[in-house]
Amino acid sequence: MQRVSLYWIVGLLIISGISLAWLRHTQMQIPFKPGSDTGVWLIEARVTFTASQRPVLASLSIPKKPPGFRLFNEQAASPGYGFSIVDQGENRRAEWSRRTAEGTQTLYYKIQLTRNPEKQQIPEHPPASPDSVNWRPPEATAAHALIEAAGATSSTPESLTREIIKILNASEKEQNAALLLADYRQEILLTRLLAEAGIPSRVVQGIFLEDGRRNQSLVPMVEVFARDQWILFNPATGEQGVPEHFLLWHRSGPSLLDLSGGSSARVSFSMIYQSIPALEMARVQSSNNGFSFLSMHHLPLDQQGVFKLLLLIPMGALVVTFMRILIGVSTSGTFMPVLIGMAFLQTSLIPGLIYFLTIVGTGLLLRSYLSYLNLLLVARIATIVIIVITLITLASLMSIRLGFHTGMPVTAFPLIIIAWTIERMSILWEEEGMREVMVQGTGSLVVALCAYAFMRHPTVAHLSFNFPELNLVIAALILLMGQYTGYRLFELHRFAAMKDRTP
Amino acid sequence: MSWISPFALKDMGILGMNRRNHAFVARYNPRRYYPLVDNKLKTKQLANACGIPTPTLQFIVSAQHEVRHVRKQLQDCNNGFAIKPAKGSGGKGILVISGNRGNSFIKSSGKRLDERDIQRHISNILAGLYSLGGAPDTALIEDIIQMDPLFEGFSYQGIPDIRVIVFQGYPVMAMLRLATEASDGKANLHQGAVGVGLDMATGKGLRALQFGKPVSLHPDTGKKLDSIEIPDWKHLLTLASRCYEMTGLGYIGADIVLDRNRGPLMLELNARPGLAIQMTNGEGLLGRLKAIEALPHSPGGVEERVSWAMDFFAKK
Numbered sequence: 033m034q035r036v037s038l039y040w041i042v043g044l045l046i047i048s049g050i051s052l053a054w055l056r057h058t059q060m061q062i063p064f065k066p067g068s069d070t071g072v073w074l075i076e077a078r079v080t081f082t083a084s085q086r087p088v089l090a091s092l093s094i095p096k097k098p099p100g101f102r103l104f105n106e107q108a109a110s111p112g113y114g115f116s117i118v119d120q121g122e123n124r125r126a127e128w129s130r131r132t133a134e135g136t137q138t139l140y141y142k143i144q145l146t147r148n149p150e151k152q153q154i155p156e157h158p159p160a161s162p163d164s165v166n167w168r169p170p171e172a173t174a175a176h177a178l179i180e181a182a183g184a185t186s187s188t189p190e191s192l193t194r195e196i197i198k199i200l201n202a203s204e205k206e207q208n209a210a211l212l213l214a215d216y217r218q219e220i221l222l223t224r225l226l227a228e229a230g231i232p233s234r235v236v237q238g239i240f241l242e243d244g245r246r247n248q249s250l251v252p253m254v255e256v257f258a259r260d261q262w263i264l265f266n267p268a269t270g271e272q273g274v275p276e277h278f279l280l281w282h283r284s285g286p287s288l289l290d291l292s293g294g295s296s297a298r299v300s301f302s303m304i305y306q307s308i309p310a311l312e313m314a315r316v317q318s319s320n321n322g323f324s325f326l327s328m329h330h331l332p333l334d335q336q337g338v339f340k341l342l343l344l345i346p347m348g349a350l351v352v353t354f355m356r357i358l359i360g361v362s363t364s365g366t367f368m369p370v371l372i373g374m375a376f377l378q379t380s381l382i383p384g385l386i387y388f389l390t391i392v393g394t395g396l397l398l399r400s401y402l403s404y405l406n407l408l409l410v411a412r413i414a415t416i417v418i419i420v421i422t423l424i425t426l427a428s429l430m431s432i433r434l435g436f437h438t439g440m441p442v443t444a445f446p447l448i449i450i451a452w453t454i455e456r457m458s459i460l461w462e463e464e465g466m467r468e469v470m471v472q473g474t475g476s477l478v479v480a481l482c483a484y485a486f487m488r489h490p491t492v493a494h495l496s497f498n499f500p501e502l503n504l505v506i507a508a509l510i511l512l513m514g515q516y517t518g519y520r521l522f523e524l525h526r527f528a529a530m531k532d533r534t535p
Numbered sequence: 536m537s538w539i540s541p542f543a544l545k546d547m548g549i550l551g552m553n554r555r556n557h558a559f560v561a562r563y564n565p566r567r568y569y570p571l572v573d574n575k576l577k578t579k580q581l582a583n584a585c586g587i588p589t590p591t592l593q594f595i596v597s598a599q600h601e602v603r604h605v606r607k608q609l610q611d612c613n614n615g616f617a618i619k620p621a622k623g624s625g626g627k628g629i630l631v632i633s634g635n636r637g638n639s640f641i642k643s644s645g646k647r648l649d650e651r652d653i654q655r656h657i658s659n660i661l662a663g664l665y666s667l668g669g670a671p672d673t674a675l676i677e678d679i680i681q682m683d684p685l686f687e688g689f690s691y692q693g694i695p696d697i698r699v700i701v702f703q704g705y706p707v708m709a710m711l712r713l714a715t716e717a718s719d720g721k722a723n724l725h726q727g728a729v730g731v732g733l734d735m736a737t738g739k740g741l742r743a744l745q746f747g748k749p750v751s752l753h754p755d756t757g758k759k760l761d762s763i764e765i766p767d768w769k770h771l772l773t774l775a776s777r778c779y780e781m782t783g784l785g786y787i788g789a790d791i792v793l794d795r796n797r798g799p800l801m802l803e804l805n806a807r808p809g810l811a812i813q814m815t816n817g818e819g820l821l822g823r824l825k826a827i828e829a830l831p832h833s834p835g836g837v838e839e840r841v842s843w844a845m846d847f848f849a850k851k
Contacts, residue, residue, distance in 0.1 A: 357553055408599070409662030459664060463627060464726055465719075517554040519541050527549055528537040529747045531815045 038515065042508040056499065060327075063310040064492035070146055072312040073101075073241055073303060077141045079289060081297035083133035088293035090139060093282040096124040098238075099264075102148035110139040116233050122284055137294065144306075155426030156261055162213075162227035171215065174208035179229050181206075189231045190272065196225055197270040217514040219252040219267045232257040236264070239284040239301050240275070246302035250281055250288065324339035328497060333494040336497075342375060348483040353510050355479045360520030363479050364456055364472040368449055372476065375418055375445045381484065383431070391423050392473075395454035396461075403458070407417065416451040422423070451525040475505070548819030549694035550810055559824065563703065563785025565804050571782045572804040574797040576673055578782075585781045587774060588800050589615070590792075591678040592722055599661055602654050603618070606677070609635075609653070615679040616663070618656060620665040622672045624805075626723050628665030632681060632691070641718045643692050647710050680802075681795040689713050689763060691755040692721035697733070697765065697791045697799075699772065700808055700820065706772040706844045707823045709733040710815045711763065715745065716755045724811045729753060732816035735848030738768030744815050771799045773843045777803055823848055 056062055061070070079092055095103065096115070110117045115126040127140050167175055182195035200209050200218055212221050219235050226233040237250035255262040255357050264274050274280065281301075282288045291297045312513045330337050348370035355369075376384040398419050402412055424445065452478075461469045486492055495502055520525075544551070550559075571577050582589045593616060594608050609616065609767040613634070629654075631643045639647045648816055659665070660674040680694045689695060693714025702706045710730050714720045717727030724730050731751060732741035740763040741753075743750050765771060775789040778801065788808025791799050813819050826847065 119790060148691060221589050360552065408658055455664075468726075476783050513558075517551070517557045519544055519549075519551040520553060524538050524544070525536055526747065527544055528539045529744060529749065530547055530549060530817065531537070531539050532542070532749070532817075 038511060042511050044533065045504045045511070047510035049501050049508070051328055052501040052504075053489060055495050056501075060412040061310065062496070062498050066490045068310045072306045072308050073145045073279075074240070074306050075143055075145065075239070075301060075303040078139060078300050078302065079137075079139040079297065080300075081137055081291055081294040083135060083294045085132055085134050086293040086529075088128070088133050088137070089132045089291070090294070090297070091118075091290040092126045092139075092141060093288050094124050094126045094141060094169075095281050096283070098145070098278075098280045099280060100148060101145040103143055103145050105144040106142065108139070108141045112475075113139065115179065119535050133293070134254070145439075147433065156257075158260070159232040159257055161230060162232050162497065163280045165227050166226050167228075171212060175225055175228055178206075178208045178212070179225055181208075183229070189256055191230065191257050192229060192390075193222070193233075193254075193265055194270055194272065195266065196222060197267055197358050201268070201270060210234055219251075219254050222254050222267050226256060234262075236278040236280060236284070237288060239303070241277040241279055241303055241305075243303070243305040246300075248301040248303070250301070251374075253278075257284075270438070299483070312333075319434045328500070340493070340497050343375065343503065344374065344377070344487040344493065345370060346503045347492055347496060350510055351483040351486050352479055353513050353514075355482060357513050357516055358520060360481055360522035361475045362472055363476040365449070365455060365476070368453060368478035369476050370483050371446045371449055373482035376480065376484045376528060377487055381437055387424075387427055390427060392454055393443070393449060394423055395420055395450070396458055399454050401460045403462075413451055413455055416454050417447055420447050420450050420454070434476050446505070544819075548821035548823075548825075550812055550820040550824070552789075553614055554821075555810060556807075559702070559786040560807055562788075564612050565783065568783045568833065569806055571774075572784065572787065572806045573624070574621050575619060575623070575675055575803055577583060578804055579675070581781055582778075582801055585777065587777055587781060589799060590680060590794075590800055593676045593678060594623075595676070596657050596661065596674040599658060602657050605654060605676075606650055607659060612676070612678070617677045617679050618653070618660070619675045619677065620660040620672050621675055622663075622666035623660075624665075626721055627654075629721075631720070633679065637645045645692070649759055650841050680792045680800065681791040683795050685793070686713075687754045688758040689753060690759070691715050691720065691753070693718075693722060697771065697793070698803055698808065698812060699775035699789045699791060700812060701772070701775050701779050701787050701789055702824050702827050703785050705827050705840045706735065706819055707827070707848065708816055708818075709735060709738075709741065709772070710812045710814050711740070711765070712789065713753065713760075715753070716747075724809070728761065728768060730811060730815040731738055732812070733765060735772075736845045738765035738771070740764065741850065742817055744811075747811075747814065765793070767798070769841060769845065772845065773837055774799050775800060776837050776841055778791065
């Protein structure tokens with residue numbers, strides 16, 4: 033009964049740990065592997081104009097939920113200007129303002145985007161039916177003729193759009209098309225013709241992303257409302273849907289750039305493709321996500337450092353549990369090896385080992401002298417604590433003087449625990465002889481080294497810090513091991529004397 | 536290093552550490568009764584109340600300021616004495632003084648100690664050096680055991696003791712532990728004492744091991760070990776079995792010594808007895824423990840249980 037409920041708990045812990053980690057992985061794009069990279073587009077819009085000593089207000093249309101991309105970082109750099117982002121329905125605008133300015137002004141707006149292949153098919157509200165279009169008399173006839181010609185070979189708003197584009201793009205221009213194109217830009221003409229046919233449409237603008245391109249300008253496109261959503265058409269090619277590497281920048285509303293208090297405004301775009309650590313990106317993104325409550329990235333940096341170590345302890349505990357229950361290594365002090373292993377993490381292995389052995393060895397020597405002084409136990413251990421501190425200080429100073437190491441983090445070794453270790457080992461020596469001291473000392477060191485090897489592994493360090501919920505899985509494993517009632521590995525050696533008794 | 540396969544161990548019914556802790560110690564020993572065995576003073580008081588003989592307690596030292604007056608009290612203990620921590624485990628912190636010469640005390644190993652050494656040892660005990668978790672402790676000063684002449688030549692510088700595993704009131708397995716020079720006069724097997732398995736029916740020696748290897752002669756005295764036989768065996772097993780009712784612990788190791796004058800005395804109890812006893816007996820504990828678990832639930836009196844065990848666990 034008890035066992036059954038334990039297995040339930042174990043299962044629950046494992047499932048919740050892994051599923052939480054998986055959710056956070058998918059939702060926040062935290063990578064499971066350390067050091068994996070993600071491609072990021074960095075796009076910079078550069079607005080230049082000449083200010084005319086009047087209050088300046090520049091308003092630039094900026095992307096909002098561009099299809100196929102995920103926006104995760106934006107910033108503006110324009111010294112002297114007030115900056116804000118205004119959200120209005122489908123439109124977002126970056127606004128710069130300044131009391132007075134003179135001469136050529138340059139404003140920057142930068143965003144970082146990643147590809148987001150998942151398609152969001154959110155049904156949109158149908159726009160109002162287009163207003164009736166005013167044509168000049170000859171144009172009206174030409175437009176009607178053109179729509180009729182296109183309508184004859186089409187059945188839906190999309191096919192009609194495609195047909196119109198086909199006619200407008202034909203190399204041998206039809207008479208009506210040639211007449212209309214003389215007066216209107218192609219994308220404008222397309223929306224007008226569609227409005228004439230009663231189909232809502234609008235001109236949008238975007239950029240084709242190409243690594244390292246500078247001074248790019250926006251490319252006009254036409255969005256047609258059909259099947260409850262806006263469908264993008266390239267008026268130059270008749271291509272339907274959002275082309276790959278096309279970023280929809282300006283959608284609807286007023287013009288791309290509104291400027292008051294200046295003249296000869298110009299907007300240009302440059303872009304680069306960066307490869308940044310996926311973790312870095314998750315960190316930037318995490319702030320506005322419901323799954324970020326488990327993230328350590330919100331903590332101040334120094335606390336993050338503490339947690340980086342702290343969250344490794346469960347892994348160390350797992351190693352100790354394994355080594356003691358399944359292997360049967362005897363250690364001095366149950367979890368002292370974990371603490372030693374953690375100290376090695378801070379000092380790095382070889383210096384840490386040298387420090388540890390020197391301190392414990394010297395401590396043992398001094399302790400054997402202390403036993404002649406006939407001190408009470410508490411006083412003796414207190415003395416050892418001070419001796420250990422002195423030794424650590426001396427060792428640190430010496431190594432700095434010698435210049436082969438930058439000294440040891442003072443808190444790296446748990447002083448009180450080392451003092452107790454020295455006392456225990458000394459007693460063990462007196463009572464059970466050197467052999468037992470060596471057995472337990474080696475056992476402790478071996479377990480400490482195993483724990484160190486695991487805790488130092490980049491994947492373990494990465495997972496424990498970024499997916500703290502995985503510690504539930506470790507807890508489940510430890511619970512499982514607590515159920516192991518089979519033989520320990522070393523018992524197979526210990527009971528070897530039974531061999532001659534085998535029936 | 537020699538190894539044995541886990542399947543072979545399983546076939547022999549060898550009890551491993553994990554299984555012992557999980558299926559026997561944790562299941563049959565309620566935590567609240569532990570202090571009864573973890574504190575030798577309590578064990579002793581309880582044993583006296585139940586009429587189980589133990590080594591005579593001379594006095595106790597429970598506060599540091601009393602340590603100075605120990606000398607005066609020790610003057611009465613001419614025949615030697617043993618200083619033990621009440622909460623010690625695994626024989627840690629036990630100092631046996633076999634006599635005094637002038638101002639100095641003689642350890643059972645022949646080493647001389649002066650008054651300061653004794654005082655330091657007692658203050659270490661009081662500060663909790665030998666107790667679990669370093670809790671403050673009490674020192675017991677007891678009469679030493681007068682070794683039964685039967686054991687002459689079988690033990691080196693120490694009194695042999697008999698470890699009996701008692702499960703649910705039934706004696707299950709027993710072994711005799713003989714001190715050696717390697718074990719510094721102590722009866723702990725992992726320190727080099729010789730363990731001799733004892734037949735449950737007769738108290739006769741089965742086989743002897745030192746450091747996990749079979750031996751036939753005592754390493755120090757050269758005496759043949761297979762000739763040993765414990766007298767009044769049933770009485771000794773009865774004494775061990777009574778510790779079950781006394782403590783309420785289902786799985787214990789009772790350490791019993793034979794005193795020349797007083798016969799079997801209960802020295803101490805252990806709620807986590809070791810597993811080496813299986814090797815000295817050449818048999819696993821598991822089969823015997825399961826046999827008892829399978830018994831219909833009627834513990835019966837001590838006499839019945841001991842008779843049953845002597846009959847059932849006899850080496851045929």
